[in-house]
Amino acid sequence: MDAVKSYKCPCCSDALIFNADTQMLHCQSCGNEFPFDTLSELDAGNEGASKPSKYNWQRYEERNFDADLSDFSAFSCSSCGAEITGDSSLGAAICPYCGSNAIAKKQFEGSLCPDYIIPFKVDKKAAMKAFEDNFKTAPFLPDEFRDKKRIEQMQGVYVPFWMFDCSCNAQITYDAQRTTLWSDTNYDYTKTDYFRLIRKGSVDFENIPADGSSKADDAHMESIGPYDYSEAMEFRPEYLSGYFADRYDVSSERCVDRANERVKNSTIEVFGDTTDRYSLVIPQSTCVEFSDGKIRYALLPVWMLNIKYNGQNYHFSVNGQTGKVVGEYPVDEGKKKRYFAKLLAIGYAISAVVAVLLLL
């Protein structure tokens, strides 16, 4: 014999009892009534979505270069500790990560082979122009910061990235509300209908990047995308000529949490797009599952620039494929105050006119 199942009120969590008149389950506390089918579906939806998410990634197997790398050298920065690779002809005067010139050339001792590489498409001149063009978006930039000589110190680096691919199944429940307003001569009425939304389906992600270098700024590397992966090539040492290349020192296992978080957030968001008929939607429970998620190792092109201003190092990155610039500009306090004062003056002039009109 099946066990007797008891239901709780979705409104107030009180126990529901069977109402023989309406043939529905009745809540004595809040007075709501619920059909059996609704509560069964609600239970099934909650059960599926309340399971813990399972992110199952394949283990990444390292591969070493099998090409002749005798023309390459290792460069070590004694300031930030970066260990990077470059062709032996590079002067190696400045570290691309911290801007220090305390960088030493060493014997190259071999490195790991990436699964693919996106070659530099934006040359140094174009990257410098993109950086200068980006000044327009920085209204409080100090004039001294536009020094061409400093910008010329930009260096191209192939940054190691872990790329994550997965096809995930998701079951998500949302609490949703729809509000209707109306009035009669004496009262305003607000009717709120409460719903539980159940969404189940799947979505595929490809090339979710997570930088594998502890020296590269995570915020920079996540903002610099997207890259066009259709231009990704099988790795050949020739692509490194004239550029530095870093190797990963953060394992893929340490990066999966970032990928998992982004997959989960985007899955909730994309399924949430199917709930736009409601005035308020709150994700209630989410279960994302996938198995055999693929991890690949890639080198992506980045122009890096470090500019010292007022004793502080400002780091910028330019996407070596698209020319997108990311970073944080210093703020000229004088320019900021002048802009604020100008807005304030205009605002006060307008508000004075409006105030006079209201007071007259």
Add this chain to the structure above:
Amino acid sequence: MKRVLTFVLLLSLVFSTLCFAQFENRAVSDNAELLTSLEYRDVTRKIEALREKYDFDIAVYTEYEMGGVSAQSTADDIYDYGGYGYGEEYDGIMLYICSEERQYHITTCGYGIYAFNDNGLEYLDMNIKPHLKNDDYYSAITEYVQLCDELLEMAKNGSPYNQKHRKVSHYIVIIGLALVIPFIVAKSKTNKKLKAMKTAVIQKYADNCMKDGSMRLDVSRDLFLYSNVVKTPRAKSGSGSTTHTSSSGRTHGGRGGSF
């Protein structure tokens, strides 16, 4: 010719009787003898002029001892049973003063409730009371007549007196907002520009990495659970006057107190 002259005289007599019949009570009934005869005549003349100008009853009634239980009920009863008010709605206003009890009340009726709303009565009160406190009844009544003219003119133009145009707190709110809003706008715009100076931020989503057309929705169920209706009384957008019903059953507005 004689017949025509007689007819014209009769017609004008009937017309004037009809007109004055609307205001059958004296404009000023100074039973407490608070005014000199000169002051009495002056105030009466002014009130009668206003009565004619607005087709609206304006009256002053004083007595030494209060006839009723309160200044409000006494004033209402004098107004209702004493034949005050113009037209079918008994439009009018009356200032009642009891000199022994040092109580006063302004009662309004009909169109008077609209023209002298709560804010207007407060305005009258604010200007009359200081004179009453000083036992300067003539000034109080003159002020009352002058303000009646002012407020009736505003009501006639479709916008009865509104306190917010006069009250100090209203000035403070407007000036305060005029000072604060530009500051907030300037600050938020500056912050927006400052935010644009920083383009490197940790990404929360992986939307760029979602394969086009890969999303498949296998189950989409929207379960209705329950409804909740909240009922709130609507703000009255009428004359903005607080009213009460007098012993005669008529609706009155008013305001008063002691001095």
